[in-house]
Amino acid sequence: MNRFSQKITNSQESILQQTQLGQMCGSKKLFRDRYEILQILGKGGFGITFLAKDAVLPGHPLCVIKQLCPKVTNPKSWEKACARFEKEARTLAQLGSHSQIPMLLDYFQANGEFFLIQEYVPGLTLAQEVRRNGPKSEAFVKQFLQELLPVLQYLHKHNVIHRDIKPQNLLRCEYDGRIVLIDFGAVKEQLVNTYENSITANTNFIGTRGFAPPEQFSLRPVYASDIYALGITCIYMLTAKSPLEFDYHPNTGEICWQKELNITDSFAQILGKMVKVTLEDRFKTADEIIKALSYANYLPTLANCLTTQKLNNKSITQYENYNKTPDVYMPPVARTANAIRKLRARMK
Known part of the structure; x- marks a missing residue:
């Protein structure tokens, strides 16, 4: 099923009339x-996206055309914008070799605007899935994280x-x-940085309110900024509520989501650490989340190994000696119990 609605809004009708690609929409002119050009897909603060058909390649495959509109008129600023666009487009082309990132097919500049031609991936967004079917389960969201976190690893590895x-x-x-990550903000940010008005350049924000962390609003995004947005996305999937619908803690500024969910304590701790407002308290890398999820998945199994048998004085003394001197023999059950206690302490 096509994820794009055929219904044209008033703003889209205006775009169709005012832009070159919009005027070509629905015609046979190439x-x-x-x-x-088949239809408009959407409009953002920095450009317009169209669905198109490649009339040259065999089979006329569908593709996505992103028209980016930098606000520059000065020749030097335009040269700078072209250089930034070229650099970021090359980065997108490199990233597109990953199966969960749309492939960049072409890029160019024409008539004072920049264009990206990308692979078209048919399907529904997770927002559309949640609107249609309601909130997702904990197991579903955990599986989603297992699928997407390697993509974050890949992105951050490429800076x-x-x-x-x-x-x-x-x-x-x-x-x-498969889950595909679309609409990168990197190219948009590079073009924003070429704006001639320095005030505009310093106040343009790339991201989405509610999903972007504080440091991103301060125009200082880091890898952990993506982790925060991913954590908020998980909360949305579990509750079907936009982050702007939640209350925020008056002192910390953190989203108050815990009472809305019925999930395991271990997963709640992971989500909580993903959406910490303070960078020092948040997960720093996707690797850390993958390890935490792995621990959480094994905890129920390991917990069954814990002994409920009371220790006598000799066993207690032996246990205390074991913690001080590793050479002292300790029964396997006691060693396992000790390891689980240490694991839980580290997770907290």
Whole structure:
């Protein structure tokens, strides 16, 4: 099923009339003698996205055209914008080799605007899934994290911060069910930095209110900023509520979501650490979350190994000696119990 609605809003109608690609929408006239513009997909603060058909390739595959509109008129600023766009487009082209990131097919500049041609991935966004079917289960969200966290590892390894992770930018491919991360904010941010008005350049924010952490509003995003947005996305999936619908703690500024959910304590601790407002308290890397999820998955099994048998004085003395001197023999059950206690302490 196509994730895009065929219904045209008033704002989209205005775009169709005012832009070159919009005027070509629905006609047989080709953009750059190659792309047949089919419909508008959406409009953001920095550009417009269209669905198109490649009339040159066999089979006329669908593709997505993103038209980015930098606000520059000065020749030097334009040269700077072109250089930034070229650099970021090359980065997107490199990232597109990952199966969960749309492939960049082409990029160019024309008539004072920049264009990205990307692979079209059919399917529904997670926001559409939740609106249709309601909140997701803990098991579903854990599986979602297992699928997406390696993508974050991949991005951060290539020194890329997505900057706009949210349910609307996470797409489930209808062919194979994989989660695809779309609409990177990196190119937009680079173009914003070329604006001639220094006040505008310092106040333009890339991201989405409610999903972006405080440091991103201060224009200082870090890798952990993506982790915060991913944690808020998980809370949305579990509650079907926008982060702006929740109350916020008056002192810490953290979202008050705990009472809305009935999930295990171990998973609640993981989510809580993902959405910490203070960077020092938040998970720093995707690796840390993957390890925490692995521990949480094994805890119920390990807990069954805990002995409920009371220790006599000799066993207590032996246990205390074991903690001080590793050479003292300790029964396997006691060793396992001790390891679990230490694991739980580390997780807390």
